[in-house]
Amino acid sequence: MSFRASRNPIRLLALVLACWALAGGIGAAKTVRIAIADGFDFPVGKPDAGGYYKARGMRLRPPVHFGEDWNGRGGGDSDLGDPVYAIGNGIVVWAYDVRVGWGKVVIIRHAYRDPASGQVKHCDSLYGHLRDMQVKVGEQVKRGDKIGTIGNNRGMYAAHLHFEIRHNIHVGMLRESVKRDLSNWADPTAFIHKYRRLNREWGKQAVPVGTCPEYKGFKGL
Numbered sequence: 001m002s003f004r005a006s007r008n009p010i011r012l013l014a015l016v017l018a019c020w021a022l023a024g025g026i027g028a029a030k031t032v033r034i035a036i037a038d039g040f041d042f043p044v045g046k047p048d049a050g051g052y053y054k055a056r057g058m059r060l061r062p063p064v065h066f067g068e069d070w071n072g073r074g075g076g077d078s079d080l081g082d083p084v085y086a087i088g089n090g091i092v093v094w095a096y097d098v099r100v101g102w103g104k105v106v107i108i109r110h111a112y113r114d115p116a117s118g119q120v121k122h123c124d125s126l127y128g129h130l131r132d133m134q135v136k137v138g139e140q141v142k143r144g145d146k147i148g149t150i151g152n153n154r155g156m157y158a159a160h161l162h163f164e165i166r167h168n169i170h171v172g173m174l175r176e177s178v179k180r181d182l183s184n185w186a187d188p189t190a191f192i193h194k195y196r197r198l199n200r201e202w203g204k205q206a207v208p209v210g211t212c213p214e215y216k217g218f219k220g221l
Contacts, residue, residue: 067164103153128162
C-alpha cells in the first residue's frame with residue numbers, strides 16, 4: 001500500500017522548514033565531527049534482538065520493502081512501547097513526526113571504517129513508526145543508547161519497528177529519489193553481521209549533515 005503526504009499546507013511548510021533548519025539554509029550543508037562506530041548491534045532486544053523476530057525483510061524488487069520489520073515474539077501490540085536503540089555511534093539527522101504511513105521517524109548518521117578497504121564510510125540508519133522519540137536533531141548518540149520506543153503509527157499497524165540502513169546519505173525521506181540497488185541500500189541484518197565488531201578508534205570523523213532533500217511527498221513502505 002502507498003501513502004501520499006498530506007495536502008495540509010501548514011504541515012508541508014513545517015517539514016520544509018525542518019529540512020531547512022537541518023541544512024542551515026539552502027546550500028549550507030556542513031560537517032560535524034563524531035565518534036567512529038566500533039561496531040553495530042540490533043535496534044531491538046539489544047544487543048542480539050533477543051525476544052524479537054524479523055517479520056519482513058528487505059526486498060528491492062516489487063513488492064518493494066526498503067528495510068526490515070521487527071516484531072516482539074508476543075505478536076500484535078505486545079511490543080508497543082518497547083525500547084528502540086541506536087545501532088551504533090552517530091549523530092541524529094532527522095527526528096520528526098511525518099505522519100502519513102510513517103509516524104515518528106529517527107535517522108542516525110554513522111561513520112565506520114571498512115576493514116576490507118581501510119576507508120571510513122558513512123551510512124544512515126532509520127527507525128520508523130516510533131511511539132516516542134527521545135533524541136533531537138544534532139544530538140550525538142552511542143551504540144545502545146535508547147532513542148525511542150516501538151509504535152504502531154496511531155493504530156495504523158500492529159506495533160513493530162520499521163528499520164533501514166542506507167549507504168546513500170542523501171535519501172532522507174525521499175526513497176524513490178535513488179535507484180533500488182545495493183549501492184544505495186544495505187540489507188540491515190547482513191550489514192550488522194558484517195560490521196558487528198570493529199576496532200575502537202579514539203579519534204573523531206567529520207560527517208556531512210544538512211543533506212536532507214527538499215520535502216515533496218512520501219511513498220509507503
